[in-house]
Amino acid sequence: MHIPDGFIDAPTSAAFGVVAAAGVGYAVRRASAEAEDQVVPLAGLCAAFVFAGQMLNFPVALGTSGHLIGGTLAAVLVGPWLGAIAIAVVLLVQALFADGGLTALGLNITNMAVIGALGGYLLFRLALRLLPARLPSVPVAAGIAAFVTVPLAAAGFVAEFALGGTVDLPLGGVLGSMVGVHALIGVGEAVITAATVSLVIATRPDLVYGARHLVRQAPLEIRPSAVRAPSTAGQPADG
Amino acid sequence: MSGAHAVAAPVGGIERWRPRASVLTRLPAEVRIAATFGYVVTVVLTPITAVWAFAAHAAVAVAVGALGRVRPLAAARRMLIELPFLAFAVALPFVVAGERTEFLGLTVSRDGLHQAFGLMARATLGVGLVIVLAATTPARELLTGLARLRMPPVIVAVASFMVRYSTLIVDQLHRMSVARAARCHRPRTIASTRVLAAALGSLFIRSYERGERVHLAMLARGYTGQLPEGLPRPPARPADWAVGGLFVTVGAAIALAGWAGAGGGW
Numbered sequence: 001m002h003i004p005d006g007f008i009d010a011p012t013s014a015a016f017g018v019v020a021a022a023g024v025g026y027a028v029r030r031a032s033a034e035a036e037d038q039v040v041p042l043a044g045l046c047a048a049f050v051f052a053g054q055m056l057n058f059p060v061a062l063g064t065s066g067h068l069i070g071g072t073l074a075a076v077l078v079g080p081w082l083g084a085i086a087i088a089v090v091l092l093v094q095a096l097f098a099d100g101g102l103t104a105l106g107l108n109i110t111n112m113a114v115i116g117a118l119g120g121y122l123l124f125r126l127a128l129r130l131l132p133a134r135l136p137s138v139p140v141a142a143g144i145a146a147f148v149t150v151p152l153a154a155a156g157f158v159a160e161f162a163l164g165g166t167v168d169l170p171l172g173g174v175l176g177s178m179v180g181v182h183a184l185i186g187v188g189e190a191v192i193t194a195a196t197v198s199l200v201i202a203t204r205p206d207l208v209y210g211a212r213h214l215v216r217q218a219p220l221e222i223r224p225s226a227v228r229a230p231s232t233a234g235q236p237a238d239g
Numbered sequence: 240m241s242g243a244h245a246v247a248a249p250v251g252g253i254e255r256w257r258p259r260a261s262v263l264t265r266l267p268a269e270v271r272i273a274a275t276f277g278y279v280v281t282v283v284l285t286p287i288t289a290v291w292a293f294a295a296h297a298a299v300a301v302a303v304g305a306l307g308r309v310r311p312l313a314a315a316r317r318m319l320i321e322l323p324f325l326a327f328a329v330a331l332p333f334v335v336a337g338e339r340t341e342f343l344g345l346t347v348s349r350d351g352l353h354q355a356f357g358l359m360a361r362a363t364l365g366v367g368l369v370i371v372l373a374a375t376t377p378a379r380e381l382l383t384g385l386a387r388l389r390m391p392p393v394i395v396a397v398a399s400f401m402v403r404y405s406t407l408i409v410d411q412l413h414r415m416s417v418a419r420a421a422r423c424h425r426p427r428t429i430a431s432t433r434v435l436a437a438a439l440g441s442l443f444i445r446s447y448e449r450g451e452r453v454h455l456a457m458l459a460r461g462y463t464g465q466l467p468e469g470l471p472r473p474p475a476r477p478a479d480w481a482v483g484g485l486f487v488t489v490g491a492a493i494a495l496a497g498w499a500g501a502g503g504g505w
Contacts, residue, residue: 004324006283006361028393044400045450052408053439059426089397098369099320102279167354168335192436199440
């Protein structure tokens with residue numbers, strides 16, 4: 001759920017617009033240094049993937065279902081910089097189609113792209129450091145990071161609310177309920193993230209950015225065949 | 240019914256609007272984006288105590304929608320997107336502290352009632368105005384408008400890729416869900432997460448590989464990291480900007496009148 005217009009006052013929204021622009025700008029610089037001319041197609045397709053992935057409903061219980069937010073998943077799969085750009089672009093396009101306030105775009109990008117993708121990747125690397133350095137640790141670390149990132153993004157919202165909320169709600173109550181509810185959402189996010197990362201690792205481990213240092217990149221080698229290739233020279237052509 | 244649960248809509252949310260020609264479509268997209276943004280800012284700055292000011296804003300929004308020949312039903316359906324948020328606003332009168340008052344036979348907080356109204360009014364107007372923008376502007380023109388408004392080229396390029404390919408990828412997701420349904424998969428419990436996550440994983444691999452293929456195809460056509468400018472329309476003239484400015488001025492006048500009439504408030 002994205003923050004709509006008018007929930008946080010204008011000065012705070014503007015200030016977080018600056019934070020979001022700085023965060024995304026930094027991500028663009030780092031991504032360009034890393035992937036050069038690949039940034040646009042890969043981040044674009046990743047944004048389309050996150051957009052589509054958010055349409056897939058996972059049944060939770062009692063007929064309710066939830067969908068993925070995708071910040072940590074994108075960051076682990078394509079890296080924090082491309083992932084943050086992709087999430088920010090998804091939010092921008094969604095805001096242009098009335099999902100999330102136009103004036104609240106900076107707030108939403110701060111929570112979901114800066115905290116969600118960049119923060120999520122940081123937590124992922126931390127979790128990975130505590131686990132054994134093997135490939136199966138990667139989905140576990142991704143799940144842990146996703147689980148922590150969701151309430152963390154909710155806490156980001158509470159901080160914005162404390163600075164510029166337009167309604168008189170007790171801050172402690174907002175913090176408690178937002179973080180509490182999002183801890184539950186985080187469990188779902190963690191399960192989906194871990195399961196998705198584990199599938200990608202099972203089929204194309206080389207694609208998972210967060211696992212690159214664990215995948216042995218075998219260089220191409222020439223293996224001379226034991227069977228001698230049939231010589232075609234000097235044979236008459238069929239005819 | 241169970242199909243609606245798991246099967247994603249075959250058409251993504253992006254290219255759903257097919258704008259009809261109207262007075263609004265004559266304005267370049269950059270003017271419309273800037274004017275919408277400016278107007279939403281004036282809505283956010285309108286004090287919540289000035290109920291009539293929000294009524295005036297709503298009248299302006301409806302008038303603009305009518306000018307843009309927006310289909311009312313489609314717009315109303317699109318506005319359902321703010322439903323979860325409205326549930327939050329409805330709770331406000333019961334949880335905000337302060338003086339109690341009677342409303343529809345219930346004892347609620349007077350401040351909470353005001354704030355819930357302000358929250359709903361601002362959010363609804365914001366959604367409504369953006370829907371008018373989205374419904375009168377094809378996605379491609381929105382992107383051109385963003386580029387003309389000096390949005391960094393990388394972001395515009397990534398967004399244009401997303402818009403172009405999300406239909407394909409959403410379709411792919413849909414085909415995968417049809418394939419699952421054909422194999423008697425009915426996601427009902429949390430146990431089906433494994434299967435759905437596998438679908439998401441293969442969707443990622445297919446998206447990534449498509450990205451690589453597209454990148455190679457771009458390289459083959461001489462791509463060096465800069466997309467060529469193929470702008471479909473000439474940039475806005477001063478007269479266009481004047482129309483946009485006038486629109487925002489109307490909003491600002493309503494907001495100012497709201498402040499004067501409300502005698503402060505906040």
